[in-house]
Amino acid sequence: MIKTMNKLFTCILLVLISVSIHAQHIEKYQIVTEAGNIEVEVYPEKAPVTVENFRAYINSGAYHKSSFFRVCTPENEADRKIKIEVIQGGNVADSLLLPAIAIETTKFTGLKHKNGTLSMARFGPNTAQSSFFICINDQPELDFKGARNPDGFGFAAFGQVTKGMDVVKKIQSGEETEQYLIKPIEIISIAQIK
Numbered sequence: 001m002i003k004t005m006n007k008l009f010t011c012i013l014l015v016l017i018s019v020s021i022h023a024q025h026i027e028k029y030q031i032v033t034e035a036g037n038i039e040v041e042v043y044p045e046k047a048p049v050t051v052e053n054f055r056a057y058i059n060s061g062a063y064h065k066s067s068f069f070r071v072c073t074p075e076n077e078a079d080r081k082i083k084i085e086v087i088q089g090g091n092v093a094d095s096l097l098l099p100a101i102a103i104e105t106t107k108f109t110g111l112k113h114k115n116g117t118l119s120m121a122r123f124g125p126n127t128a129q130s131s132f133f134i135c136i137n138d139q140p141e142l143d144f145k146g147a148r149n150p151d152g153f154g155f156a157a158f159g160q161v162t163k164g165m166d167v168v169k170k171i172q173s174g175e176e177t178e179q180y181l182i183k184p185i186e187i188i189s190i191a192q193i194k
Helices: 002-022 048-060 165-172
Strands: 027-033 036-042 066-072 086-089 117-120 132-135 156-163 180-193
Touching: 027 048, 036 165, 048 156, 048 180, 066 165, 086 165, 156 165
Parallel strands: none
Antiparallel strands: 027 036, 027 180, 036 156, 066 086, 066 180, 086 132, 117 132, 117 156
């Protein structure tokens, strides 16, 4: 009986050690805006370059007093062949921009553009700097081989909203012209949550 209990205890211990070794490291951040707070988690093991870039802008204070400035809605995307719903933020002064980063595609990371996904905005491949966006509803056309961007690389997803999608939707509903908010929503701060 004691040998059986020892074997069982050893098996349970090995399983727990294995689970802890393979557990993904997650960092949590709070985006404080004048419209409310958004909590996100980011995945440095899956998207290390993108997460480090996001961290660098946070640590430099560059996001302080930046804003959510662009919104894509069903109404303002009506004329586009491939429609998306996102809010875009993180516009910083040119003097605060860091070098552009290599794109970590969804094929590489395994992350997909689902409802609440945090991802990097860009022009061409390897051009992302400070600007990021949050998906509203699933956006598969932003994944690798998605049709939103003609180059087919998609965008670099690196995190997920865990709290505050009501704030995201509130920002998306703001008055806009040609997708740019008439009154951008200030990002007061972004800080890591312990």
